[in-house]
Amino acid sequence: MSFPEREWMSCSTGSAYRKDFRALLGLLRGGQIHPVVAERLPLPEARRAHKLLEHSAETGKLVLVPAGAQGAG
Template identity: 40%
Template sequence: IGRRLRIQGSGSATLDEVRQSLALISAGIVRPQIDRIMPFPEAARAHELLEARQVDGRIILSGW
């Protein structure tokens, strides 16, 4: 956060939970499971894939 990084989609997590999560990721204990990265204009397609349960992990939208 101090280096102007953004975390999006944390849901209803508390600030303490976000800090704990970042510490686990930083230590290599937890690795986020990313299924694919898609361009932002394909957001509707990303939602279709999620709703059809055709992803293993998360979809990241890039290129606002």
């Protein structure tokens, strides 16, 4: 691993990562960013989700939803 890669990895972990994640959540809550969700799938359908990712040109994210959570299916 080259030096620049190590430097990037260390910056993307720990407190720097938490700071960026909090900023991202703030943008999301404030309606400043709008992630595109292609499909929500129940967690037991993770295998299907992987196949969709491999064979689909669909735009958007696939979200795996745990049992009992809102948004599954």
